[in-house]
Amino acid sequence: MGCTCSCGKEGETRILYACAGAANTGYLADQVARKLSREGMGDMSCLAGVGARLSGFIESAKAADRAIVIDGCSVACGKKAFEDNGIPLTHFMVTDFGVEKKKTEITQEVVDRVAGEIRRALGA
Amino acid sequence: MKIQILGTGCPKCRQLEANAREAVAQKGVDAEIEKVTDIDRIMDMGVMITPALVIDGEVRSVGKVLTADQIAAQL
Numbered sequence: 001m002g003c004t005c006s007c008g009k010e011g012e013t014r015i016l017y018a019c020a021g022a023a024n025t026g027y028l029a030d031q032v033a034r035k036l037s038r039e040g041m042g043d044m045s046c047l048a049g050v051g052a053r054l055s056g057f058i059e060s061a062k063a064a065d066r067a068i069v070i071d072g073c074s075v076a077c078g079k080k081a082f083e084d085n086g087i088p089l090t091h092f093m094v095t096d097f098g099v100e101k102k103k104t105e106i107t108q109e110v111v112d113r114v115a116g117e118i119r120r121a122l123g124a
Numbered sequence: 125m126k127i128q129i130l131g132t133g134c135p136k137c138r139q140l141e142a143n144a145r146e147a148v149a150q151k152g153v154d155a156e157i158e159k160v161t162d163i164d165r166i167m168d169m170g171v172m173i174t175p176a177l178v179i180d181g182e183v184r185s186v187g188k189v190l191t192a193d194q195i196a197a198q199l
Contacts (some may be wrong), residue, residue, distance in 0.1 A: 002172075003163055003166055003167050003171065003172055003173070003174060004172065004173050004187075005131065005132060005134050005136075005174050005175075006136060006172070006173055006174060006175070006187045006188075009192035012174060013187070015172055043172055045170070045172050046170070049170045054170050055182045055183035055184070056169040056170025056171045056176070056178075056183040058170075058183075058187070059171070059176070059183045059184070059185060059186040060170060060171055060172040060173055060183075060186045060187075062186070063173050063185075063187035063188070064172070064173065069173075082128075111147070118175040
């Protein structure tokens with residue numbers, strides 16, 4: 001987690017959000033977002049803050065050049081939280097990458113693979 | 125009324141503070157203006173990009189330098 005000063009910034013300001021739900025897929029979404037953030041894809045912020053409509057989280061998400069939301073499953077809570085608040089997003093769902101909710105064991109290999117797929121989809 | 129300017133002291137933060145002071149003078153409102161430079165306090169408010177403007181605890185803008193007129197319209 002970090003905070004970016006907009007003075008003289010270079011490149012796209014990206015903020016990553018993960019659903020971090022209770023299922024294995026929520027755990028995977030969180031781990032993937034953390035890995036992507038560590039690799040410099042963007043700073044992480046709290047999806048719950050957007051869902052709770054806390055002003056700082058909402059305005060930050062709106063101010064980002066790209067808000068990347070990683071949901072765990074097709075319930076797509078993250079996507080709905082953003083859409084309900086009228087915030088544009090780039091959306092991913094880990095179940096689109098061959099992961100099954102309540103079935104797939106979340107290993108480091110799975111985290112690395114899904115993070116790699118998302119990184120490629122983002123062109124990074 | 126309490127106005128907070130969030131930022132680490134960069135040129136945009138200073139400009140936003142100046143604009144906020146001008147807006148307060150324009151409107152003639154009684155307002156306390158606080159500069160918040162502590163990054164942990166800024167992030168505790170959910171703010172990920174500075175500068176940011178907070179009025180009475182509500183974050184009104186992030187990553188932008190609002191003009192004095194734009195701020196005055198929110199007071």
